[in-house]
Amino acid sequence: MEQTEYDYLKKIAPEPGNLIKGLQAIQAREGYVSDDDIRAAATYFSLAEVEVEGVLSFYAQFKRNPPGKYRICVCDGTACHIKGSALILDWVSTELGIKAGETDAKKLFSLETVACLGCCSLAPVMSINGKVFGNLDRKATVKILKEHRKK
Amino acid sequence: MMVSDKIKKIKVGTASCGIAAGADEVLELLRQYVGDITIEEVGCVGHCYAEPLVDVETVDGTVISFQHVPSTVAGVENVLGLGDRGRFTIPAGRRNKELHKVIGLAGKICPTSFEQYVENGGYDGLKKALSMIPQAVIDEVRKSGLRGRGGGGFPTGTKWGFMAAKQAEQKVLICNADEGDPGAFMDRSLMESVPHQLLEGMLIGAYATGATKLFIYCRAEYPLAIKHLSIAIDQIYEKRLNVIAGLELEIVIKEGAGAFVCGEETALIHSLEGKRGTPRFRPPFPTDSGWQDYPTMINNVETLANIPLIVREGGEMFASVGTEGSKGTKLFALAGDLRCPGLVEVPMGITLAEIVFDIGGANPAEVKAVQTGGPSGGCIPVDKFDTPVDYDSLKSLGAIMGSGGMIVIGKQRCMVETARYFLDFTHRESCGKCTFCRVGTKRMFETLERITAGEGVPEDLDFLEEMGNKVRSGSLCGLGQTAPNPVLVTLRYFRSEYESHVREKQCGALVCNALTDVLLDQEKCIKCKLCIKNCPVNAVSEDFVIDNTLCVRCDTCIEICPKKTIYRVKKGEGYYRGQN
Numbered sequence A: 001m002e003q004t005e006y007d008y009l010k011k012i013a014p015e016p017g018n019l020i021k022g023l024q025a026i027q028a029r030e031g032y033v034s035d036d037d038i039r040a041a042a043t044y045f046s047l048a049e050v051e052v053e054g055v056l057s058f059y060a061q062f063k064r065n066p067p068g069k070y071r072i073c074v075c076d077g078t079a080c081h082i083k084g085s086a087l088i089l090d091w092v093s094t095e096l097g098i099k100a101g102e103t104d105a106k107k108l109f110s111l112e113t114v115a116c117l118g119c120c121s122l123a124p125v126m127s128i129n130g131k132v133f134g135n136l137d138r139k140a141t142v143k144i145l146k147e148h149r150k151k
Numbered sequence B: 001m002m003v004s005d006k007i008k009k010i011k012v013g014t015a016s017c018g019i020a021a022g023a024d025e026v027l028e029l030l031r032q033y034v035g036d037i038t039i040e041e042v043g044c045v046g047h048c049y050a051e052p053l054v055d056v057e058t059v060d061g062t063v064i065s066f067q068h069v070p071s072t073v074a075g076v077e078n079v080l081g082l083g084d085r086g087r088f089t090i091p092a093g094r095r096n097k098e099l100h101k102v103i104g105l106a107g108k109i110c111p112t113s114f115e116q117y118v119e120n121g122g123y124d125g126l127k128k129a130l131s132m133i134p135q136a137v138i139d140e141v142r143k144s145g146l147r148g149r150g151g152g153g154f155p156t157g158t159k160w161g162f163m164a165a166k167q168a169e170q171k172v173l174i175c176n177a178d179e180g181d182p183g184a185f186m187d188r189s190l191m192e193s194v195p196h197q198l199l200e201g202m203l204i205g206a207y208a209t210g211a212t213k214l215f216i217y218c219r220a221e222y223p224l225a226i227k228h229l230s231i232a233i234d235q236i237y238e239k240r241l242n243v244i245a246g247l248e249l250e251i252v253i254k255e256g257a258g259a260f261v262c263g264e265e266t267a268l269i270h271s272l273e274g275k276r277g278t279p280r281f282r283p284p285f286p287t288d289s290g291w292q293d294y295p296t297m298i299n300n301v302e303t304l305a306n307i308p309l310i311v312r313e314g315g316e317m318f319a320s321v322g323t324e325g326s327k328g329t330k331l332f333a334l335a336g337d338l339r340c341p342g343l344v345e346v347p348m349g350i351t352l353a354e355i356v357f358d359i360g361g362a363n364p365a366e367v368k369a370v371q372t373g374g375p376s377g378g379c380i381p382v383d384k385f386d387t388p389v390d391y392d393s394l395k396s397l398g399a400i401m402g403s404g405g406m407i408v409i410g411k412q413r414c415m416v417e418t419a420r421y422f423l424d425f426t427h428r429e430s431c432g433k434c435t436f437c438r439v440g441t442k443r444m445f446e447t448l449e450r451i452t453a454g455e456g457v458p459e460d461l462d463f464l465e466e467m468g469n470k471v472r473s474g475s476l477c478g479l480g481q482t483a484p485n486p487v488l489v490t491l492r493y494f495r496s497e498y499e500s501h502v503r504e505k506q507c508g509a510l511v512c513n514a515l516t517d518v519l520l521d522q523e524k525c526i527k528c529k530l531c532i533k534n535c536p537v538n539a540v541s542e543d544f545v546i547d548n549t550l551c552v553r554c555d556t557c558i559e560i561c562p563k564k565t566i567y568r569v570k571k572g573e574g575y576y577r578g579q580n
Helices: A007-011 A016-030 A035-044 A049-058 A078-082 A085-096 A138-150 B016-020 B023-033 B073-080 B092-097 B114-119 B124-130 B134-144 B156-165 B186-193 B195-209 B223-238 B265-272 B301-313 B315-319 B352-359 B391-396 B415-429 B435-452 B459-473 B478-482 B485-493 B495-504 B530-534 B556-560
Strands: A070-075 A109-114 A126-128 A131-133 B007-013 B038-042 B054-058 B063-066 B172-177 B213-218 B250-255 B296-300 B329-336 B342-347 B367-372 B378-381 B405-410 B516-520 B566-570
Touching: A007 A016, A007 A035, A016 A035, A016 A049, A016 B250, A035 A049, A070 A085, A078 A085, A078 B329, A078 B405, A078 B415, A085 A109, A085 A138, A085 B556, A126 A138, A131 B016, A138 B556, B007 B023, B016 B023, B023 B038, B023 B073, B092 B352, B114 B195, B124 B195, B124 B301, B134 B156, B134 B195, B134 B301, B134 B315, B156 B195, B156 B296, B172 B195, B172 B265, B172 B301, B186 B195, B186 B223, B186 B301, B186 B329, B195 B213, B195 B223, B195 B296, B195 B301, B213 B223, B213 B265, B223 B250, B265 B296, B296 B301, B301 B315, B329 B352, B342 B352, B352 B367, B352 B405, B367 B415, B378 B485, B415 B435, B415 B485, B415 B495, B435 B459, B435 B478, B435 B495, B459 B478, B459 B485, B459 B495, B485 B495, B516 B556, B530 B556, B556 B566
Parallel strands: A070 A109, B007 B038, B172 B213, B172 B296, B213 B250, B329 B405
Antiparallel strands: A070 A126, A126 A131, B007 B054, B054 B063, B329 B342, B367 B378, B367 B405, B516 B566
């Protein structure tokens, strides 16, 4: 392991039980977990790379590709779904020219769906870099995207 | 700006839902203009439909609430001048039917203020518990009749009894805060609004059962809850409240990483150990062998948040509310097609009609069903709404109490599509360990996909029933055992909708894209061309006819039309180029 790059992991005790915490720390810094990160985590937590990969691929939170500057999560929880989240996803997808799970060429936007953001009373909702936008219709959705593009 | 001299204190609800509605901006503006008046950030009172909410406490002790406060100078001026606009009063239906016990302090105190919690009776329960012997605490919980609020409904006192009887060098108490049901946000509200109440419940539980290592396993999607809990834990350490009977307890927050199955206790333990979150066969039960083989007890957030009240007021007091088999109050997260979505706390035994219509303000003429228990539950049709809400009554209808998500489904929704949605969720969340769950839910999902795509056959319905029952009996954990519920229950109560999908190839609710057309009403059209300009596939012609061969049913034109002249119609009623 390179001494400098992964120094921040040292705050976490190198027990296998902390693997998820370690991977979360890696993702918090880089936005995703790369092959190099997997190797580093395996060394640090004394696990095989395949074990790290196994845990990584099990949990939806972990991303293996670099996200865009703005991470859009369209909520597809039950409340949002019956309030038309599939259409919201369609509109965002058309507006940005990317599908769920993709990042645009300029690395400005990445799009994904999430199971529930817990803001069901404002359904349908989406979040951009953690900030939640509620009561969406087409107009509001497109406006929010345009504002972020301008920033 | 005119600031009324009657104002003593201002409270702004800044839980996640408040922030999403713009409470942060309102708070910022208020701070600019209030001068010396104290502004406090409080949690969630449950009236999500009225957010952002601002409470103004006056010098004579009354509280004036403002709803939907706009983040504009005029909006803030109205609040600070105690104007007439946007005054909020709790709707009568809610006021009369609700009973706030466990969320009694939510939205009233600052979540991260230890002092405010103590001033309102906080940690009195712990103090009282410590003056009793552990067995007496367990007896009190047993007397209360409290059952696990995470969905299972196992008697909490009995579980505590099992745990206390175990002899081990270390015992572990885990708070299950992995609220994974899409459509449920009770635990989030509790953790964000009254984190100390949960922690007090955990400390009492630790004392009663002898646990010394305490975990809170919380979804990573709840950053504000994690923040408030971390602050509260630091305060507990500082006040040395974590030293119980001479033993120093360790309280650790662990963030989940997005796996629904981790709400299941043995899967949760695996995840805590840093492994893949797959469940395992029981026995041994976690109270015998759990986290790193130590005896481990897992309680849900709402369950533990009830404990301080039970100890403080006595188990009998708690048991005086509710029904024979289900005691106390229950939190529900109301959302979907209704006027007043939000968090509600009601006594057990209240009917679904009271919750959905009286409290939620839904219009009885427009409601088709209510979905309880998330992806594990079922859709209860409106003609069964006189059913009392308790563990056993809901079970008899084929649904479950679940953790408390309640989604109201309007008449304009398609039940087959709703069932498809839930199976889409569960088949992706299946951990893959049991064949029936892994493959069975996928086959069921594929069948529902075909039906909603207009390619279903009548035999599909029998297949769904047969496979559903097999998945139910052939799975190890709660996820698989309940995953077929949404399909089996909708087949039971809404079979006619399935029939029309597979036989007549029609979707009565006009939801399933493959079974609907889009039509532009030429007579009402004002020829503004917005639909033509915005259609992503150029399906609207220059003379305002929508070609359904090209249309992808994205609803863009329907949403954008200023005169609402475009709508969905039955399959075959729309225009198809070269056909009609």
